[in-house]
Amino acid sequence: MIFAFKIGFLDIRWIDILDILLVSVLLYQVYKLLKGSVAVRVLIGFLVLYLAYLVVRAAEMELLAGILGQFMGVGVLAAIIIFSQEIRKFLIVLGKTTFRKDGLIQTVMIWKRKEAREPFNITPIIEAAKSLSSTNTGALMVFSRNSELKFYADSGDRLDAVLSKRLLISIFNKHSPLHDGAIIIYEGKILAARCILPVSERDLPANFGMRHRAALGMSEATDSLILAVSEETGQISIIRNGYIDSNLSIPEIRKRILAYLSDKENAKSKSKPEQEDNLEVAS
Numbered sequence: 001m002i003f004a005f006k007i008g009f010l011d012i013r014w015i016d017i018l019d020i021l022l023v024s025v026l027l028y029q030v031y032k033l034l035k036g037s038v039a040v041r042v043l044i045g046f047l048v049l050y051l052a053y054l055v056v057r058a059a060e061m062e063l064l065a066g067i068l069g070q071f072m073g074v075g076v077l078a079a080i081i082i083f084s085q086e087i088r089k090f091l092i093v094l095g096k097t098t099f100r101k102d103g104l105i106q107t108v109m110i111w112k113r114k115e116a117r118e119p120f121n122i123t124p125i126i127e128a129a130k131s132l133s134s135t136n137t138g139a140l141m142v143f144s145r146n147s148e149l150k151f152y153a154d155s156g157d158r159l160d161a162v163l164s165k166r167l168l169i170s171i172f173n174k175h176s177p178l179h180d181g182a183i184i185i186y187e188g189k190i191l192a193a194r195c196i197l198p199v200s201e202r203d204l205p206a207n208f209g210m211r212h213r214a215a216l217g218m219s220e221a222t223d224s225l226i227l228a229v230s231e232e233t234g235q236i237s238i239i240r241n242g243y244i245d246s247n248l249s250i251p252e253i254r255k256r257i258l259a260y261l262s263d264k265e266n267a268k269s270k271s272k273p274e275q276e277d278n279l280e281v282a283s
């Protein structure tokens with residue numbers, strides 16, 4: 001056997017290094033696929049349990065290793081059920097890139113391009129939000145920076161439309177067949193309208209209705225930022241990571257959206273509140 005080097009009593013082989021590299025690449029790809037969805041937390045939970053199992057087994061703690069081993073066995077089956085949608089998506093992506101000419105190179109190029117992504121022009125959104133607010137027209141806009149939020153986009157009508165103030169106002173016009181539900185904005189386009197968002201179970205002040213509850217639920221379940229315009233008050237709110245920020249000035253709204261899109265948010269708006277029962281509504 002050819003050994004690469006030795007750490008203490010451990011003989012590291014070249015094949016071990018390759019093994020570690022491949023597992024790292026695989027884990028990173030799975031993380032990228034799940035990033036932005038609640039499934040990533042479940043995945044981290046599984047990984048922590050698996051690491052604990054390896055440590056306990058190496059320490060020869062028979063009883064605990066047995067219990068964790070049983071759990072891991074069932075865990076694999078449970079993971080397949082929990083991640084069935086993601087596994088399907090992963091296999092589709094894999095199939096698409098493998099069978100395309102120079103698929104792997106193309107995939108790497110796409111990732112590289114996404115790393116260097118610049119935020120798009122959000123002026124039409126800001127202008128539309130101002131106009132919707134002044135006419136007390138309810139609106140719900142979900143911004144996503146790293147995924148199409150396919151599960152949610154599929155619940156509505158696919159548009160793939162170029163952003164414009166007039167289009168946004170038309171969509172949220174009370175007589176428009178597209179006005180109900182949320183729109184999803186991704187890479188400078190309106191991906192879909194009439195999307196159904198997950199609803200938060202938390203207690204909210206009476207002045208917030210279903211629209212804000214759905215915005216809050218979406219911010220808890222995904223890595224998105226949501227802009228909501230209240231139908232009653234015309235107030236514009238930014239919802240992110242389980243926080244609702246109302247009464248923001250227009251420049252502040254613009255700043256928050258741009259910071260989110262360029263991944264330059266400050267720690268406060270990124271982090272979760274320390275106390276779960278805090279009412280995370282800043283107005």
Ligand SMILES: Nc1ncnc2c1ncn2[C@@H]1O[C@H](COP(=O)(O)OP(=O)(O)OP(=O)(O)O)[C@@H](O)[C@H]1O
Pocket residue numbers: 138140179180181182195196197198199207208209210211212213214229230231232
């Ligand atoms: N789960 C959901 N996903 C997406 N949109 C939703 C959801 N629930 C409600 N909405 C949107 O909110 C709209 C209004 O709901 P409702 O009348 O309860 O809110 P509201 O009292 O005007 O809300 P708010 O005060 O939060 O603006 C619905 O017509 C729909 O467009």
